[in-house]
Amino acid sequence: MARYDPSTVEPKWRTAWAEAGVDVTRPDPDRPTYYALEMFPYPSGRLHVGHARNYAMGDVNARYQRARGRNLLHPMGWDAFGLPAENAAAERGVDPRAWTLGNIEVMRAELQRLGLAIDWTREFATCDPEYYGLQQAWFLKLWRRGLAYRKEGLVNWDPVDMTVLANEQVIDGRGWRSDAPVERKKLTQWFLRITAYADELLDGLETLDHWPEKVKLMQANWIGRSAGLTLRFDFAGGAPAESGPALAVYTTRPDTLYGASFVAVAPDHPLAEALAERDPAVADFVRRARRGGTSEAEIESAEKLGFDTGIEVIHPFDPTWRLPVWIANFVLMDYGTGAIFGCPAHDQRDLEFARKYGLPVTPVVLPAGQDPASFAIADEAWTGPGRIYNSKFMDGLDIEAAKAAAIQRAEAANQGEGAIVYRLRDWGVSRQRGWGCPIPIIHCPACGIVGVPEEELPVRLPESLDFSRPGNPLARDEAWKAVACPRCGAAAERETDTLDTFVDSSWYFARFPDPRAPEPIGAEAARWLPVDQYIGGIEHAVLHLLYARFVVRALRDEGMLTVDEPFAGLFTQGMVTHETYRRQNGEWVEPGQVRMVQEGSSRRALDAATGEPLIIGDPEKMSKSKRNVVAPADIADRYGVDATRLFVLSDSPPDRDVQWTTAGVEGAWRLVNRIWREFDAPAAPVPSKDGAEQALALRRLTHRTIKQVSEAMDGFRFNSAIARIYEIVSALHALGPGEETERARAEALSVLARLIAPFAPHLAEECWRRIGGEGFVALAPWPAFDPSLAEDDEKVLPVQIDGKRRGEVRAPAGASEEAVRQLVLSDPEIARRLEGVTIRRLIVVRDRIVNLVTG
RNA sequence: GCGGGCGUGGCGGAAUUGGCAGACGCGCCGGACUCAAAAUCCGGUUCUGGUGACAGAGUGUCGGUUCGACCCCGACCGCCCGCACCA
Numbered sequence: 001m002a003r004y005d006p007s008t009v010e011p012k013w014r015t016a017w018a019e020a021g022v023d024v025t026r027p028d029p030d031r032p033t034y035y036a037l038e039m040f041p042y043p044s045g046r047l048h049v050g051h052a053r054n055y056a057m058g059d060v061n062a063r064y065q066r067a068r069g070r071n072l073l074h075p076m077g078w079d080a081f082g083l084p085a086e087n088a089a090a091e092r093g094v095d096p097r098a099w100t101l102g103n104i105e106v107m108r109a110e111l112q113r114l115g116l117a118i119d120w121t122r123e124f125a126t127c128d129p130e131y132y133g134l135q136q137a138w139f140l141k142l143w144r145r146g147l148a149y150r151k152e153g154l155v156n157w158d159p160v161d162m163t164v165l166a167n168e169q170v171i172d173g174r175g176w177r178s179d180a181p182v183e184r185k186k187l188t189q190w191f192l193r194i195t196a197y198a199d200e201l202l203d204g205l206e207t208l209d210h211w212p213e214k215v216k217l218m219q220a221n222w223i224g225r226s227a228g229l230t231l232r233f234d235f236a237g238g239a240p241a242e243s244g245p246a247l248a249v250y251t252t253r254p255d256t257l258y259g260a261s262f263v264a265v266a267p268d269h270p271l272a273e274a275l276a277e278r279d280p281a282v283a284d285f286v287r288r289a290r291r292g293g294t295s296e297a298e299i300e301s302a303e304k305l306g307f308d309t310g311i312e313v314i315h316p317f318d319p320t321w322r323l324p325v326w327i328a329n330f331v332l333m334d335y336g337t338g339a340i341f342g343c344p345a346h347d348q349r350d351l352e353f354a355r356k357y358g359l360p361v362t363p364v365v366l367p368a369g370q371d372p373a374s375f376a377i378a379d380e381a382w383t384g385p386g387r388i389y390n391s392k393f394m395d396g397l398d399i400e401a402a403k404a405a406a407i408q409r410a411e412a413a414n415q416g417e418g419a420i421v422y423r424l425r426d427w428g429v430s431r432q433r434g435w436g437c438p439i440p441i442i443h444c445p446a447c448g449i450v451g452v453p454e455e456e457l458p459v460r461l462p463e464s465l466d467f468s469r470p471g472n473p474l475a476r477d478e479a480w481k482a483v484a485c486p487r488c489g490a491a492a493e494r495e496t497d498t499l500d501t502f503v504d505s506s507w508y509f510a511r512f513p514d515p516r517a518p519e520p521i522g523a524e525a526a527r528w529l530p531v532d533q534y535i536g537g538i539e540h541a542v543l544h545l546l547y548a549r550f551v552v553r554a555l556r557d558e559g560m561l562t563v564d565e566p567f568a569g570l571f572t573q574g575m576v577t578h579e580t581y582r583r584q585n586g587e588w589v590e591p592g593q594v595r596m597v598q599e600g601s602s603r604r605a606l607d608a609a610t611g612e613p614l615i616i617g618d619p620e621k622m623s624k625s626k627r628n629v630v631a632p633a634d635i636a637d638r639y640g641v642d643a644t645r646l647f648v649l650s651d652s653p654p655d656r657d658v659q660w661t662t663a664g665v666e667g668a669w670r671l672v673n674r675i676w677r678e679f680d681a682p683a684a685p686v687p688s689k690d691g692a693e694q695a696l697a698l699r700r701l702t703h704r705t706i707k708q709v710s711e712a713m714d715g716f717r718f719n720s721a722i723a724r725i726y727e728i729v730s731a732l733h734a735l736g737p738g739e740e741t742e743r744a745r746a747e748a749l750s751v752l753a754r755l756i757a758p759f760a761p762h763l764a765e766e767c768w769r770r771i772g773g774e775g776f777v778a779l780a781p782w783p784a785f786d787p788s789l790a791e792d793d794e795k796v797l798p799v800q801i802d803g804k805r806r807g808e809v810r811a812p813a814g815a816s817e818e819a820v821r822q823l824v825l826s827d828p829e830i831a832r833r834l835e836g837v838t839i840r841r842l843i844v845v846r847d848r849i850v851n852l853v854t855g
Numbered sequence: 856g857c858g859g860g861c862g863u864g865g866c867g868g869a870a871u872u873g874g875c876a877g878a879c880g881c882g883c884c885g886g887a888c889u890c891a892a893a894a895u896c897c898g899g900u901u902c903u904g905g906u907g908a909c910a911g912a913g914u915g916u917c918g919g920u921u922c923g924a925c926c927c928c929g930a931c932c933g934c935c936c937g938c939a940c941c942a
Contacts, residue, residue, distance in 0.1 A: 217859060218937055226941075251942060264942095304940085330940040340942045348856085349940055423941055541937080603882090650880070651867055659867070663881055671880090673895095711871090720869070723879035730879095733896095798875040803923055805875060843922050849874045853922050 004676035006640025010762040014115055022778055023117045025073045027527075034070035035528045036062035037509055037567075039536030039544070040077045043103035043125075044084055047110040049576045049622060049660060050537075052632040053648040057573055057718070058535045059116045060649065063758040064713045065532075066117065067782035073528050075512040076111065076118045078104050078125035081132075081436045081501045083161060083177060089435075089467035096435045096465060100127060110633055115641050115761050117778065122515040126437070126504035131511070133458025134520040135504065136440035140451045141558050143441075147193045148429075150449065154268060154333070155428055157185040162470055163432045164189060166500060167425055168222075168543045176543075184290070189430040190439060190497060194550045198223055198422045200564075201549055210533075210569035212655075215541045222542040224423025228252035229407050230337060231416035233263055233313035236322055240274040247271065247313055247325065250336030250421055254410065255402035258391035259343040259364035261354055263313055264306065264326040268333035271325075275309055282307065282327070289329035304353045305329040316415040317392070317406075328353060336421050344381065351381040364390045365399065427547065429500040434465045434473035436498030444485035444492040453486050459494070472496055505544055506551035509534075509566055521560050534567040537575075545570070571716060574657040576648065578628040580617035581605050588627040589614055596662075619659045630660055642760035643669040649759065650722040671726065672763055675756065678732045679749060679767040691738030698744040701731050702751050703789035709755050710782070718759070725755060746771070751783045799824055800851040806833050809850070817844040824850050 017023060038058035041051055058074070066072040078100075085096035104125060111118070124131055142148040156165040158175035164187065169176040194201075202223045205216045231254070232246035239247075249263060265271050267289040276283035285307040307327040315321035323341070330349055331340055344354035345363040354361055361377050365386040372389050388394045393409065394402040410416035430439070438459045440452040452459055462480045465473045474480060474496040485492040507520070509531055514522025536544075545567070552566045581589040595608040605614040622629045635644045647668035652658040705728045712721035732748055735741050749771050757764035757777045768777035792813060797820065799807045807830050809823045821842055824830055834852070841853040 214859065214936080221858065221938060224938090224941070228942080249942090253942075328940095330942095332941065335941045342942090347942070349942075352940095421941085423938095538936085653868080656868090661867090661881075664867080667880055670895095715871070717869095717871090719867090720879080723869075726879055796875085800875085800923075808875080841922060843874095845874055845923095849923085851874080851922050 004673055004680075004763070004766075006642065006672075006762065007637075009766050010113075010115065010641050013762045013765045014112070016765075017776070017778065020776065022776055023074070023119050024121055025071070025075075025119045028071040031069055031071040033528055033532075034062075034065040034072050035513075035531045035533075036065060036072060036074045037512075037531045037534050039534070039540065040079050040505070040508060041107065042079045042082055042084070043100055043107050045103050045106065047107055047632055049630050049632050049635075049648065051111075052114060052644065053576050053658065054535060054537070054573055055111065055114060055116055056645040056648055057571075057654050058533075059114070059118075060645075060718060060758040061533055061535075061713075061716070063117050063761065063778065064782070066778075067754065067757065067780065069781065072117070073513065074116075074118050075122040075515075076116075076120065077123055077508055077512070078127075079501065079505050079508075080104065080125040080127035081498075081504055083433070083435075086433065086435045086467050089465070090470075093468070096467070097127065097461075100125075100435075113633070113636065113641060114645065117761070122512050124508075124511065124515055126501070126508065127435075129458045129460050131508075132437040132504070133460075134511075135437055135499070135507070136452070136457050136459055137454060138507075138520050138555060138558065138560065139499070139503075140440055140454070142192065142554055143451060145558070147196065147554050148190060149193065150188060150190055152186065152188045154184050155187050155189055157183045157187075159183055162472075164428055164430055166428045166502070168427075168546070169502075187430075189428050190499075191426040191428050192503075192550070192554075194427045194547075195422060195424055197550050197553050198225065198424050199420075200553060201424075201546065204549065204565060208565065208568075208570070211567075212570065212572055215538070215545065215570060215572060218541045219546055222424060222546065226252050226421055226423075228336075228419055228421060229254040229403075229410055229416050230419040231257075231316055231341070231410055233316060233323070233341070236312040236314050238309070238311040239271065239325075240278075242274060243271050247339055248337040249339045249341050250419065251341060253343065253346065253403070254406035255388055255391075255394060255397075255399050256343040256346045256364050257315075257317060257341070257406055258394070259345045259362045260315065260323055260341045261344055261350075261360040261362065262326055262342040263323050264328035264331050264340055264342055264353070266331040266333035266338040267327055267329060269327070269331075269338045271309075271311075271339075272327045275327075282309070285327060289327065304349070304356055306353055306357050308357070316410060316413070324359075326353075326357075334425060335423065345377045346381050346383055348381045348383070351377065351379075362390060364388055427500075427550070429503055430497040431500050432472040432475070432496075433498050434461070434467065436501060437504060438474070439495045439497050439499060441495040442483055442485060442492050443495060444488065444490060446490050447485055447487045447492075450485055450487050450492070456486070474498070502544060502547050503551075506547040507555065509548070510552070510555070510561060519560075521555065526562050529561070529563045530565050530568045533569040533571065535571045535573060538572040541572070571655065573654050574652065575621050576660050577619035577657050578622050578630060578660045579619050580626045580628045581614045582617065583607070583612065583614060588625070590627045591630060591662075619657075622660075635665060639665055639669040640672065640762070642763045643672050646671060646722065646759050649718040651719065653719055654716055671722075671729070672760060674729050674733070675752070675760075675763060675767065678729060678752070679770045691736065691740040694736055695738075695740035695744035698731060698735060698741070698748055700789050700792065701728055702744070702748045703785040704791075705755070706751060706783050706785035707790045710785075713758070721755075722759065725752070725759075728752060728755075753777050754780055754783050795847050797847075798849050799827070799830055800849065801830075801833060802854055803851065806830065813847055815846075817846070820844045820850060824852070 036058055038054050062072055062074040080100050085100045088094055088099045089096045139148055156170050158165050158178050158180055160178035160180035161175060165175055170182050174181055202220060202225055205220055208216060228251050231249050233249060234246045267286045272286055276286045289305050309325045309327060311325040312322045313325055315323060342350035344351040344361040346365055363375055363377055365382060366372055366375055366389050367382060367384060367386040385399060388397045388402045394405050397405060407418045440457060440459045442450045442452060444450050462477055467473055481493045483492055483494050510521045510525050513528040514524035548566045552561060555561045581594050593608050595606045597604045597606060605616045607614060620626060632644060643665060647665045648658060650668060651664050705724050708724045709721045735745055753764050753767040754777060761778060764777045794810055795813050796808050797811055798805050799809060809827055811820050811823055838855045839852055840855045843851045
């Protein structure tokens with residue numbers, strides 16, 4: 001009996017699969033397609049355990065679906081543009097392209113070592129000129145249709161990464177990569193008009209039945225549709241001429257218009273800017289109001305600041321009513337119209353502002369049970385339900401009816417229109433970076449903005465990029481920039497901004513079906529899209545996953561795609577965490593340098609070299625700074641790839657975090673060996689005297705296991721699937737010898753090899769070969785179960801008396817209520833307990849339970 | 856503040872139509888094998904009382920619905936996540 005040696009078995013099978021082309025996808029009209037995809041990695045250098053779990057999970061599902069008869073597409077590529085390459089270039093003087101391609105080599109080998117059923121013939125990287133050239137081609141199409149445009153505006157500036165960020169990339173007022181506080185800057189930038197699809201992106205969420213509710217909710221909130229009224233307040237005097245005759249205000253509470261006490265505009269509002277130009281006091285206020293940060297703490301503590309412009313507007317429903325116009329720091333220019341009307345009684349922010357500046361507070365919504373004569377607002381605005389009062393034509397209406405009435409009145413008087421407003425803003429895609437996809441645009445002094453002609457694509461990056469100085473190397477590469485205008489031939493300049501790398505990842509999945517097609521998305525895409533199952537981290541809930549949904553729609557409207565949604569199914573996997581260890585002085589210590597000591601039921605951590613006691617911290621996401629990173633390659637060296645795969649999937653449900661522990665991997669390693677022993681030299685510790693009975697029991701377990709594992713696989717409950725595998729392995733181990741048992745054993749082993757194949761493909765192949773299985777188990781069909789064996793033909797029914805378990809009876813499966821009743825009442829143990837009590841009810845739940853209710 | 860999720864043994868977690876709570880793994884305890892250790896194997900392991908058969912309690916807390924609740928309803932407590940001066 002040979003000990004299972006992954007270091008020889010695993011490479012052997014990977015070579016065999018590669019030589020046979022097992023994982024290469026070929027067209028097969030007889031089988032339904034299945035497109036399995038995991039979010040492609042950024043080639044940072046080495047594979048992380050988090051990657052290993054993500055790809056193992058995707059691979060388990062992909063292999064399972066293939067075994068179930070689907071024609072599988074399971075490709076891999078590289079999200080290869082991005083800042084780490086530039087940072088490496090700046091710090092170590094390496095070429096970002098060489099650095100990236102080198103990392104890809106290393107990581108491809110690491111991924112391949114995981115034994116993933118991936119069709120590597122389709123691989124590409126987003127930094128391949130072929131790929132980004134095609135991206136430039138569709139960018140130009142979008143530009144011609146007005147879906148890509150340039151505008152000047154306030155943008156999020158990351159002072160550390162020295163680039164602009166999209167709103168989705170600002171987390172808590174900080175850059176998503178650099179964690180530096182984001183500044184506001186006025187720049188001319190490229191945008192993609194995602195807002196044109198706001199409605200469709202929101203409504204489309206309802207069609208995504210196989211997406212987590214959480215992600216759909218996050219996207220819905222991010223899009224943030226609200227219905228209200230855009231209302232014009234005519235100026236009564238004092239407004240600059242260029243501001244026009246009226247000020248537009250957006251509100252979702254037109255029912256409270258009679259509670260208005262002021263109008264306020266954002267510091268960036270054109271009116272405020274016009275006033276600032278002629279009045280230094282206004283200019284000074286605007287400067288102060290803009291200074292406030294955007295982080296949580298700053299907003300919470302931010303004081304309401306206002307400046308009374310002296311301008312007055314006329315209330316749209318009452319020509320005699322004048323309202324003052326203020327500039328206020330809490331009004332946002334990029335939501336609605338950048339101007340509000342303040343109703344302090346029913347809006348907390350307006351109330352704080354009114355109290356500070358002595359503006360009137362008039363309630364117009366009366367909560368139920370309040371007396372209109374005495375109801376007053378103190379420190380808290382009333383935002384709940386009630387009846388409208390103090391409001392002329394709306395008096396007596398509820399809030400919803402009053403909103404409708406106000407909108408109707410405003411529209412009839414040509415004072416405004418009902419309007420839908422979104423929180424979502426257009427996607428700023430300009431990045432002042434050198435290692436990215438160049439925006440294929442030429443700036444001509446005569447012709448203005450000119451697109452690069454399609455036949456000149458791709459606009460390639462220069463051969464070498466100089467990152468020795470901060471800032472965008474393209475912007476100072478005069479030779480690269482200089483170009484003749486394609487329209488008039490005059491000397492012109494290339495656009496030096498590159499596209500946000502989230503553009504690169506917003507369509508790569510549509511390229512894999514036809515990865516060498518001359519057009520961006522080849523004809524094969526129609527056969528495979530949408531992706532059946534997409535797997536990745538929750539952190540992309542409103543980034544990548546929203547951008548991809550938008551780009552697919554934009555390309556569809558270009559006639560390049562036929563689907564509305566990129567990903568029919570989505571699964572967000574949890575992180576891999578690890579305990580942290582630190583010295584008394586606070587220094588972090590790597591797990592490899594820690595020796596764990598068990599004392600009874602408590603654990604202590606010691607420095608392996610010095611014996612110094614260490615502080616054990618909570619499990620956290622693996623990070624270099626906390627030094628709690630474990631490299632999957634190191635684990636695979638010790639325990640093999642299959643044990644590594646089994647462990648990352650066995651300990652927690654896939655959508656939850658899993659804590660990496662050495663004990664856990666060792667458990668998976670034990671399982672690998674236990675399985676192998678059953679195939680290699682089945683133990684027979686129990687003398688078999690009841691062979692037929694044992695054989696039947698094993699057959700029942702085998703078929704029940706197929707059923708349960710299949711159900712668990714379908715529901716992505718891989719941890720439960722592995723638990724069922726443990727059970728059948730234990731049963732095999734306890735099986736005695738004999739003719740009948742050996743037949744049952746052969747069946748169980750054949751099933752077991754196929755059930756473990758998605759999780760531990762190398763071990764499964766070796767086992768399959770050992771029992772003389774035909775071909776590769778990787779291509780073997782998933783076992784089917786016999787329903788008559790998967791269900792027991794005799795059930796043990798617990799018998800409860802008044803809800804407490806007091807015994808059990810054995811009844812044939814499906815036994816009638818009457819039959820079970822007879823069994824229960826004739827059971828001596830139950831009868832003994834029922835002496836002297838009356839049975840009020842006897843409830844029989846078929847095949848489940850019996851409950852006796854006594855009086 | 857708004858929205859959402861989650862609270863089950865020492866630990867990770869099962870219990871996917873309201874029907875035996877704690878599957879499976881880890882850890883721990885005891886035993887076998889061994890000169891010894893590792894590995895492996897066998898048994899035990901929710902808590903309390905009892906040598907034991909057994910009895911009682913038990914899924915964050917309190918209450919409700921039900922013959923029956925980890926599961927449904929209400930209130931509360933705690934933790935996690937997303938958004939956030941969005942009019």
